[in-house]
Ligand code: ADP
């Protein structure tokens with residue numbers, strides 16, 4: 217790429233990639249003062265002004281006098297060549313047009329704003345005409361914090377005075393008022409502050425990571441260890457070493473694990489808080505983070521998957537914590553897996569990747585087996601905590617009245633914990649009150665009007681809800697089909713119903729239900745989690761939400777209400793998911809001094825997955841699972857891509873699907889096979905009919921190119937949409 221000029225003088229023709237869905241760069245003339253390659257610019261497009269990036273020299277081939285000029289160059293660091301390359305390769309991999317990739321990389325509010333200023337206050341040189349208590353407090357704060365400057369609000373809050381007191385001191389020159397740029401660099405993180413004393417296996421892992429970081433090359437390490445084994449301690453030392461090298465570090469966490477607790481932990485280690493990037497961050501902070509990352513004013517970013525697209529200046533380390541977590545797969549818009557994209561980005565810039573998990577994905581496990589990733593294992597929990605004891609409750613042998621799900625054995629165990637002042641968790645991965653509402657007169661099941669799905673009763677919201685489209689409606693008074701009165705009945709349990717049962721069984725206990733739809737905001741949920749961790753509940757009833765990274769020190773019993781739930785269905789990853797989820801949930805028990813127990817209610821205690829969970833023979837499970845997938849030539853031992861066609865017109869999607877299936881030449885040429893079209897497992901969402909094709913190919917073929925060629929043969933017009941999902945994680 218070195219023969220491409222890096223600067224274009226005024227009037228030179230340059231190619232600008234915009235975020236508009238045009239799928240190619242457009243030619244513009246460089247503005248007054250010229251522009252660098254990668255510059256963020258604003259260009260005229262029809263009647264509008266749109267953001268874009270200078271992509272390279274213009275193509276030309278038309279009347280140059282017709283070319284329009286770039287309006288202006290934005291006040292942010294130009295996009296680096298490595299970022300261009302990353303977007304290009306990520307787009308090629310996921311078959312995403314560059315305009316959509318660029319949108320991911322420009323998700324900063326106010327990118328085009330002029331650099332804005334704000335007023336800050338520091339100690340001035342004057343003396344006050346008279347001293348008051350309020351004035352003294354302000355001066356105390358200023359002298360206490362030496363040369364630091366404050367915003368008006370910070371200063372008046374800290375001193376406990378009104379802002380007019382500060383303003384009065386400004387008038388007399390006692391306090392100085394200054395303008396500074398609004399987007400300030402983040403406080404420096406100090407890697408030399410003392411770390412914890414590491415155990416032997418932690419120290420070994422750190423030594424390995426340090427050597428890798430010092431090499432300055434790309435590499436990926438799978439850091440495996442049960443929850444509580446100190447994976448975080450280990451990767452924080454890798455972060456420290458990255459900072460010593462003068463490079464930046466990115467720590468990705470599943471959104472729900474992005475807690476104040478984690479930030480405090482970084483602050484405790486490095487003496488300052490990192491930059492944050494996730495949905496809970498204000499627009500102003502986002503803009504600051506985006507800009508500072510690009511200018512080197514942010515050393516560490518803690519964020520959700522989209523932080524991968526921040527314009528790092530010198531990225532040296534990406535940590536993907538809980539790497540197996542399904543939330544790393546973006547399921548809307550650009551379908552990418554943040555774990556894979558982290559590896560791609562790191563390989564382009566010569567950075568290290570740490571994938572941390574107690575229950576790695578089979579993909580990462582097999583990459584480690586194959587020697588592509590280094591594998592490090594932390595074998596024991598830190599301190600006195602030991603792994604929970606795992607047991608099944610054979611539901612065939614328990615006597616339970618109908619519409620009850622807590623077996624007598626589990627009930628006895630919970631009662632025992634309550635008497636000891638310990639916490640129990642009852643886990644059921646189903647939101648709402650009941651998954652099905654049926655009419656006992658005619659057998660009708662209430663479904664969603666626009667999706668092929670049953671409505672789930674949410675008693676807390678007093679409504680029925682479709683978990684596909686989110687549509688809700690009030691619970692009808694009479695059966696919508698036969699109009700019988702008082703015949704509608706709830707069938708099966710959801711967490712809300714389980715909570716009802718728990719209240720009846722344990723009338724004295726304090727019961728807290730944790731399910732995403734019972735909370736107005738992520739913040740409210742996180743607050744509740746903190747309270748529970750401090751002992752505000754005897755029994756926690758929760759969905760998948762509780763399996764992720766929270767620490768409940770008083771929790772010693774986990775009861776899984778339906779361990780068989782995830783094993784149903786045809787999903788390729790059903791076994792893997794159940795295994796991971798059960799191990800994660802069980803791992804919630806006994807994280808402090810007391811030993812924990814996990815009890816799995818199951819109707820099939822002989823099922824290989826249930827047996828693997830109990831035996832704790834993880835390697836055995838992975839080997840068996842890997843062998844099955846290898847036989848079936850499915851990921852990670854083969855390649856897959858899902859194609860979903862949707863339209864309000866059912867005939868149209870089937871016609872399109874059939875046409876694609878017929879014209880499979882480009883796929884057959886590379887040894888790939890196409891299956892379908894078939895109605896997608898959820899055949900209608902929001903009134904759109906959905907048809908699915910599945911492409912399977914041997915590992916190592918150039919699948920994307922073949923897919924592109926194949927899809928390019930059909931015209932997707934009108935209402936129809938086509939989306940391609942490379943390495944699909946779910947088959948909905
Ligand atoms: P993981 O990330 O594997 O779940 P953590 O790093 O969060 O584990 O460690 C679990 C707990 O043990 C944390 O409170 C952590 O501070 C503590 N811990 C881990 N290793 C050490 C150590 N070497 N010295 C002191 N505390 C440690």
Ligand code: ZN
Nearest residue numbers: 664667682685
């Ligand atoms: Zn619906």
